Amino acid sequence: MDLASIAVSMLSMGGLGALFATGLVLANKKLYVEEDPRIGQVASLLPGANCGGCGLPGCANFAENLVGGNIEISGCPVCNDEARAEIATIMGLEAQKGEKIVARVLCQGGNYESAKKGEYLGIESCTAAHISGGGDKLCLYGCLGYGECVDSCPFDALHMSENGLPVVDEDTCTGCGNCEDACPRGVIGMHPVSHTLFVACKNEDSPKDSRQVCIKACVGCGLCVRGVEEGLMTMENNLARIDYHLYGTDCRELPTEKCSTNAIILLESVSKEKSVERAEMAEV
Amino acid sequence: MTYFLLFFSAAIVNNFVLSYFLGICPFVGVSKKISSAVSMGMAVTFVMLISAVVTWLIYHMILVPFHVEILEYVSFILVIASLVQLVEMFIRKVSKPLYDTLGIYLPLITTNCAILGLALFSVLREYAFLESVVFALGAGAGFTLALVIMAGIREELALAPVPRHFQGAGITMIVAGALALAFMGFAGMI
Numbered sequence: 001m002d003l004a005s006i007a008v009s010m011l012s013m014g015g016l017g018a019l020f021a022t023g024l025v026l027a028n029k030k031l032y033v034e035e036d037p038r039i040g041q042v043a044s045l046l047p048g049a050n051c052g053g054c055g056l057p058g059c060a061n062f063a064e065n066l067v068g069g070n071i072e073i074s075g076c077p078v079c080n081d082e083a084r085a086e087i088a089t090i091m092g093l094e095a096q097k098g099e100k101i102v103a104r105v106l107c108q109g110g111n112y113e114s115a116k117k118g119e120y121l122g123i124e125s126c127t128a129a130h131i132s133g134g135g136d137k138l139c140l141y142g143c144l145g146y147g148e149c150v151d152s153c154p155f156d157a158l159h160m161s162e163n164g165l166p167v168v169d170e171d172t173c174t175g176c177g178n179c180e181d182a183c184p185r186g187v188i189g190m191h192p193v194s195h196t197l198f199v200a201c202k203n204e205d206s207p208k209d210s211r212q213v214c215i216k217a218c219v220g221c222g223l224c225v226r227g228v229e230e231g232l233m234t235m236e237n238n239l240a241r242i243d244y245h246l247y248g249t250d251c252r253e254l255p256t257e258k259c260s261t262n263a264i265i266l267l268e269s270v271s272k273e274k275s276v277e278r279a280e281m282a283e284v
Numbered sequence: 285m286t287y288f289l290l291f292f293s294a295a296i297v298n299n300f301v302l303s304y305f306l307g308i309c310p311f312v313g314v315s316k317k318i319s320s321a322v323s324m325g326m327a328v329t330f331v332m333l334i335s336a337v338v339t340w341l342i343y344h345m346i347l348v349p350f351h352v353e354i355l356e357y358v359s360f361i362l363v364i365a366s367l368v369q370l371v372e373m374f375i376r377k378v379s380k381p382l383y384d385t386l387g388i389y390l391p392l393i394t395t396n397c398a399i400l401g402l403a404l405f406s407v408l409r410e411y412a413f414l415e416s417v418v419f420a421l422g423a424g425a426g427f428t429l430a431l432v433i434m435a436g437i438r439e440e441l442a443l444a445p446v447p448r449h450f451q452g453a454g455i456t457m458i459v460a461g462a463l464a465l466a467f468m469g470f471a472g473m474i
Contacts, residue, residue, distance in 0.1 A: 008350045016342065016359055020366035031373040033380075 053176030101175030110163030294422030325428025
């Protein structure tokens with residue numbers, strides 16, 4: 001290939017490119033679509049993680065639907081209050097304050113606590129293990145420990161502990177609910193950050209069976225239900241349930257020590273802000 | 285008569301989707317509803333037609349006289365990409381719902397190999413200008429036909445008791461294969 005043909009190639013391609021570019025510029029001017037300017041403004045304030053927590057494919061769609069009036073600002077669980085307030089100003093609305101929602105891992109059956117039925121050599125994925133016989137733990141309800149929730153988290157708010165259980169970083173967690181959807185066993189639940197009392201077990205086996213599979217299983221003895229005011233806690237399928245509506249959100253007086261297996265836990269919040277807030281509340 | 289045969293050949297006998305297996309992505313992606321399949325077919329036909337005209341001109345007016353036929357791929361892709369941009373702007377202006385329905389498959393026409401295939405076939409088979417236009421129309425019609433047939437079947441399939449393990453992508457692939465087999469029946473007619 002000689003120099004001339006290289007020059008011709010460059011010229012012809014450059015010329016064609018310039019020609020089409022001009023055409024597109026003109027077309028863009030001519031065919032420009034007027035968009036509500038608020039859509040762009042709102043979209044820039046949204047988290048932009050496209051996590052899908054609102055039920056729409058991405059943040060741009062959320063902005064469009066918000067401006068179109070099809071969805072509330074609180075529909076985005078990830079937005080913090082500042083961004084919400086700013087969006088509300090753009091939309092000319094009152095800011096709605098929603099309580100922060102975080103993911104809670106409701107299983108304590110790590111590698112140490114749970115009984116094993118054998119060795120699992122399959123694909124290192126919770127879904128695969130769940131389908132093919134339930135991993136290496138005897139418990140049919142608890143955490144499988146292959147970290148699918150960790151992989152699903154778009155905010156890096158989850159990690160696996162040494163004991164093989166996922167741990168939620170309360171500050172980074174935005175409550176998008178991706179991990180809840182990712183867990184094939186429904187071990188992760190979304191809760192307002194003020195809920196600190198949990199029945200951290202999902203085992204619905206009979207007392208005898210659940211006692212055998214995990215030392216921290218809720219065995220369904222019902223001691224906790226009898227220890228509190230009627231209606232605050234109930235037994236369902238051999239599992240204690242807390243009724244947060246009845247009790248309000250301050251659950252700290254419920255008797256965790258009644259539980260013989262420590263399946264009921266009282267979370268000490270890891271968030272500094274939160275603990276300061278709580279200390280203030282205690283003083284009052 | 286030659287033009288009719290050319291059209292018929294491109295549309296049915298040598299259907300781009302069902303016998304060359306070009307443009308499978310929108311064939312599977314935009315064939316859930318007949319209405320959107322028709323509009324996708326129209327968009328692709330339009331891009332095919334214009335790009336056939338423009339690529340023919342570029343090839344015979346620029347590339348051949350300057351002996352730089354080696355640039356055919358680059359220039360054809362340039363043409364197709366610009367045209368798709370244009371079509372995208374146009375559809376967005378004219379019909380927002382259609383724009384939303386076509387979604388990602390609209391910009392993906394850029395990389396739809398049926399269109400590049402068309403331009404390259406025209407060069408390879410040394411079609412005259414009018415022939416390549418008819419060829420493009422036939423190919424577009426064939427693409428639309430394949431999409432519409434597929435969409436029709438899939439609309440019925442949505443209500444059919446498909447065995448659980450075949451549901452979704454599985455049955456779609458099986459249907460596409462059966463459809464391609466049916467079109468193989470035309471092979472050798474022209």
